[in-house]
Amino acid sequence: MTTETAPQAATPAEAAAPLSIWGALQANLREYGLLLVLILIMLFFQWTTGGVLFKPLNLTNIVLQNSYIIVMALGMLLVIVAGHIDLSVGSVSGFIGALAAMLMIGWKFPPELAFLANPIVAGLICLVVGAAIGAAQGYLIAYYRIPSFIVTLAGMLIFKGLSLSILAGQSVGPFPAEFQLLSAGFIPDFIGAITLVPASQGVQPLVLHGATLAIGIVAVVGMILLSIRTRARRTARGYESEPFALFAAKNIVIAALVLFFTYMLASYKGLPNVLVVMGILIAGFVFLTKRLTFGRRIYAIGGNPKAAALSGIKTERLTFYIFAIMGALAALAGMIYAARLNSATPKAGQGLELDVIAAVFIGGASALGGVGQVAGAVIGAFIMGVLNNGMSIMGINIDLQQMIKGVVLLAAVFFDLYNKNKA
Amino acid sequence: MTDTIPEMRDTILPMRDTILQMRDITKTFPGVKALQNVNLDVKAGEIHAIVGENGAGKSTLMKVLSGVYPHGSYEGQIIYNGEECAFRSIRDSEHKGIVIIHQELALVPLLSIAENIYLGNERAKAGIVDWDETREGARAVLRKVGLNEDPDTLVTNIGTGKQQLVEIAKALSKEVKLLILDEPTASLSEKDSEALLNLLLGFKAQGISCILISHKLNEVSKVSDRITVIRDGHTIETLDKADITEDRIITSMVGRPLEDRYPARAPQIGEVVFEVKNWSVYHPQHRDRQVIKGIDLNVRKGEVVGIAGLMGSGRTEFAMSLFGKSYGVKVSGEVLLHGKKVDTSTVEKAVSHGIAYATEDRKTFGLNLIDHIKHNTTLANLWGVSRWGVIDDLAELDVANDYRKKTNIRSSSVYQTVGNLSGGNQQKVVLSKWLFANPEVLILDEPTRGIDVGAKYEIYSIINQLAAQGKAILVISSEMPELLGITDRVYVMNEGRLVGEMPTAEASQEKIMRAIVRAEGKVAS
Numbered sequence: 001m002t003t004e005t006a007p008q009a010a011t012p013a014e015a016a017a018p019l020s021i022w023g024a025l026q027a028n029l030r031e032y033g034l035l036l037v038l039i040l041i042m043l044f045f046q047w048t049t050g051g052v053l054f055k056p057l058n059l060t061n062i063v064l065q066n067s068y069i070i071v072m073a074l075g076m077l078l079v080i081v082a083g084h085i086d087l088s089v090g091s092v093s094g095f096i097g098a099l100a101a102m103l104m105i106g107w108k109f110p111p112e113l114a115f116l117a118n119p120i121v122a123g124l125i126c127l128v129v130g131a132a133i134g135a136a137q138g139y140l141i142a143y144y145r146i147p148s149f150i151v152t153l154a155g156m157l158i159f160k161g162l163s164l165s166i167l168a169g170q171s172v173g174p175f176p177a178e179f180q181l182l183s184a185g186f187i188p189d190f191i192g193a194i195t196l197v198p199a200s201q202g203v204q205p206l207v208l209h210g211a212t213l214a215i216g217i218v219a220v221v222g223m224i225l226l227s228i229r230t231r232a233r234r235t236a237r238g239y240e241s242e243p244f245a246l247f248a249a250k251n252i253v254i255a256a257l258v259l260f261f262t263y264m265l266a267s268y269k270g271l272p273n274v275l276v277v278m279g280i281l282i283a284g285f286v287f288l289t290k291r292l293t294f295g296r297r298i299y300a301i302g303g304n305p306k307a308a309a310l311s312g313i314k315t316e317r318l319t320f321y322i323f324a325i326m327g328a329l330a331a332l333a334g335m336i337y338a339a340r341l342n343s344a345t346p347k348a349g350q351g352l353e354l355d356v357i358a359a360v361f362i363g364g365a366s367a368l369g370g371v372g373q374v375a376g377a378v379i380g381a382f383i384m385g386v387l388n389n390g391m392s393i394m395g396i397n398i399d400l401q402q403m404i405k406g407v408v409l410l411a412a413v414f415f416d417l418y419n420k421n422k423a
Numbered sequence: 424m425t426d427t428i429p430e431m432r433d434t435i436l437p438m439r440d441t442i443l444q445m446r447d448i449t450k451t452f453p454g455v456k457a458l459q460n461v462n463l464d465v466k467a468g469e470i471h472a473i474v475g476e477n478g479a480g481k482s483t484l485m486k487v488l489s490g491v492y493p494h495g496s497y498e499g500q501i502i503y504n505g506e507e508c509a510f511r512s513i514r515d516s517e518h519k520g521i522v523i524i525h526q527e528l529a530l531v532p533l534l535s536i537a538e539n540i541y542l543g544n545e546r547a548k549a550g551i552v553d554w555d556e557t558r559e560g561a562r563a564v565l566r567k568v569g570l571n572e573d574p575d576t577l578v579t580n581i582g583t584g585k586q587q588l589v590e591i592a593k594a595l596s597k598e599v600k601l602l603i604l605d606e607p608t609a610s611l612s613e614k615d616s617e618a619l620l621n622l623l624l625g626f627k628a629q630g631i632s633c634i635l636i637s638h639k640l641n642e643v644s645k646v647s648d649r650i651t652v653i654r655d656g657h658t659i660e661t662l663d664k665a666d667i668t669e670d671r672i673i674t675s676m677v678g679r680p681l682e683d684r685y686p687a688r689a690p691q692i693g694e695v696v697f698e699v700k701n702w703s704v705y706h707p708q709h710r711d712r713q714v715i716k717g718i719d720l721n722v723r724k725g726e727v728v729g730i731a732g733l734m735g736s737g738r739t740e741f742a743m744s745l746f747g748k749s750y751g752v753k754v755s756g757e758v759l760l761h762g763k764k765v766d767t768s769t770v771e772k773a774v775s776h777g778i779a780y781a782t783e784d785r786k787t788f789g790l791n792l793i794d795h796i797k798h799n800t801t802l803a804n805l806w807g808v809s810r811w812g813v814i815d816d817l818a819e820l821d822v823a824n825d826y827r828k829k830t831n832i833r834s835s836s837v838y839q840t841v842g843n844l845s846g847g848n849q850q851k852v853v854l855s856k857w858l859f860a861n862p863e864v865l866i867l868d869e870p871t872r873g874i875d876v877g878a879k880y881e882i883y884s885i886i887n888q889l890a891a892q893g894k895a896i897l898v899i900s901s902e903m904p905e906l907l908g909i910t911d912r913v914y915v916m917n918e919g920r921l922v923g924e925m926p927t928a929e930a931s932q933e934k935i936m937r938a939i940v941r942a943e944g945k946v947a948s
Binding site for chain 2: 292306314
């Protein structure tokens with residue numbers, strides 16, 4: 001080696017060269033690959049089930065069946081990105097379902113406390129209790145440095161036992177009608193039904209849910225306006241590198257998918273209430289992970305906790321909050337689940353944690369922490385959900401279903417790692 | 424395995440009492456020649472010391488010898504007991520009786536002494552461990568090293584000094600002929616060091632040769648028969664017992680002419696900005712061991728102040744304990760900024776008072792390697808690119824691009840993953856991160872460790888610019904020429920104490936070394 005003594009000439013920072021269409025497509029393929037896989041799986045089942053999968057009723061069912069998994073997957077994503085795990089969410093959701101049932105039905109309150117049985121008050125209590133459970137586990141994990149695996153494994157056992165105990169081993173139900181709306185309800189049609197094909201002899205009538213259609217269209221227009229605005233801002237500062245054709249194609253495809261889905265829902269009973277809740281939560285978590293300093297710090301502590309701490313991030317407090325959020329989401333999921341079954345059972349929620357964790361890993365999160373996206377976790381949950389739904393319609397035995405799901409999980413993570421190593 | 428080359432016998436035979444010859448060893452790492460034509464010969468039954476500055480190539484040479492760097496990954500010959508050897512792994516060299524004991528002990532803390540001694544070399548038949556023989560054998564070698572402990576005691580329950588003896592016992596159990604010790608006394612008390620050195624003298628009497636790598640020149644000159652000095656990957660000279668004096672060793676160790684490797688400095692030094700008073704810290708595990716012993720120092724506006732010292736002298740521990748108590752327990756003392764006492768008890772508080780610490784170990788403590796440059800740059804100052812906790816992504820992109828240009832990070836864009844950058848560019852990302860936090864006091868711990876000369880120059884230039892902007896800069900470095908080249912004033916630290924302070928204009932490597940050696944002598948006597 002020759003000893004250099006002169007300073008090296010500063011190389012000018014390369015200008016943000018516009019990517020070629022092919023290059024940009026490649027970069028996007030990994031990002032949208034998962035969505036593509038979901039669509040392919042859906043098309044596959046559409047074919048094998050003889051067109052049942054895409055029936056409006058069935059699509060609505062897929063959303064309802066997986067809503068609680070997705071709600072918990074959002075929290076689990078934060079937990080896993082931060083480098084932890086939460087095994088207790090299934091049991092906690094079951095326990096909260098039981099608590100909700102006891103508050104609204106089981107416990108006979110004296111008149112001055114009767115307000116506790118009000119579905120809204122009971123729901124709020126459940127959310128607070130869930131957050132408190134998460135916070136308690138988070139406290140032990142963050143401040144006493146007990147591995148999350150152990151704390152939440154203990155939590156899993158404790159809350160499994162607690163649900164059994166407060167339900168006294170019985171199923172409790174049915175819930176008040178207002179509470180059932182959480183899972184079984186659809187948004188009211190404030191616009192009115194739109195009749196495309198009137199009922200007549202020999203032809204199936206086709207009536208669309210007006211409000212659902214309106215909300216879908218507004219959402220698509222809003223999404224397109226937002227991405228145009230973002231692109232304009234980036235272009236103005238010279239940061240845009242995505243070719244316009246790709247930008248347009250991406251927006252058109254996503255808009256088409258959303259509109260198709262809206263149409264499907266609208267031709268059944270409309271937008272389920274729980275999808276509204278989910279939509280708001282998903283949007284909120286995307287914003288949290290992409291734009292909030294809180295979210296950024298979660299990725300930092302997952303990527304390198306020591307470096308994060310030495311950058312002034314309060315890693316303990318952050319971990320504590322993450323588990324509290326997880327607890328609240330598990331509570332919400334527990335209520336959705338109970339409302340859907342219309343009763344709380346001692347077995348409710350058991351094993352759900354594994355579906356939730358699988359969804360997050362299929363969605364591309366790293367078990368080592370620091371990597372993972374909300375969209376990935378949601379799509380991962382839908383992949384599992386569609387597999388369940390499609391295989392059930394096909395009449396595949398439950399034993400085979402389990403094996404196939406296991407293989408899918410393994411394959412998803414394998415290809416993700418394989419891609420990363422190749423890169 | 425070992426290749427014997429018969430034709431060479433003749434040339435080797437005359438050196439009958441030479442057990443080891445390393446000839447023209449050259450070892451290259453990507454971009455760096457760590458060793459260049461290094462020669463070493465060790466006679467049977469002698470204690471041969473190797474001395475040199477940090478990074479001179481001593482440990483690399485020993486890794487070549489012991490097969491950590493396998494045959495073929497270096498050039499040159501190793502002739503041991505009259506045979507040319509081509510070790511492919513540590514196992515090969517141990518088979519021949521060459522055993523290396525590294526600075527960081529390789530013991531499994533939760534296994535017993537006996538289990539550790541025979542780890543990888545178990546007393547077993549058909550895979551079934553013979554515990555009686557294990558304990559018996561362990562007892563025998565423990566006796567040889569004078570360690571009176573039950574072989575069933577867990578290693579974690581004995582002190583560092585005794586652990587060192589267990590390592591040596593482990594070496595003896597392999598029928599060692601050439602024992603290599605890398606800084607064996609670095610973490611030992613004086614009494615334990617003394618005992619260890621006496622043990623080596625005992626081995627010598629039994630005909631076991633020793634290679635001793637040490638910074639502690641007083642110890643080296645006491646026990647060694649010969650000393651080889653290595654500097655910058657070259658053998659400088661081998662001194663015989665009669666010629667050994669500390670002065671002679673120091674001159675030989677640091678006798679490198681200062682090249683023009685440092686940008687010119689035109690210091691404009693103002694009032695005292697940063698002051699530390701009576702700073703003391705205890706070891707986080709051994710809570711009665713004081714690591715930092717009452718340090719007082721100050722840095723002025725626009726001044727670059729260095730802390731010199733050997734590895735393990737406590738410099739990093741000092742800096743990290745200052746920065747939000749990130750190291751140690753029972754931290755006491757005062758930190759003053761502009762004469763006013765400030766609270767630096769958490770990293771967040773330290774940063775908010777304008778103190779930044781760029782770590783010596785950027786991969787472990789400095790960077791999120793799986794994330795890209797942009798996110799790493801803003802991590803310590805997310806407030807600077809956000810409002811109400813919402814990050815302005817374009818502002819962040821501006822900042823990242825700005826600092827990428829300022830520190831001259833070579834990458835395709837700010838979206839490049841930090842883990843894929845070269846060491847020098849990673850270091851610049853660390854610097855960017857702390858520059859964006861806009862500190863008044865910047866503590867740089869080994870800012871140029873493991874990076875090439877060109878990148879070093881750039882980092883020195885950045886340090887100069889920061890000083891010119893009026894920042895107070897504290898640089899910790901094990902490379903003395905670097906400290907002499909870039910600082911205005913140097914403190915010398917040894918064993919957790921400041922043992923010297925001098926303006927750089929009056930300092931020299933000899934003076935710094937002397938301050939350290941003098942302090943060692945004081946401690947030893």
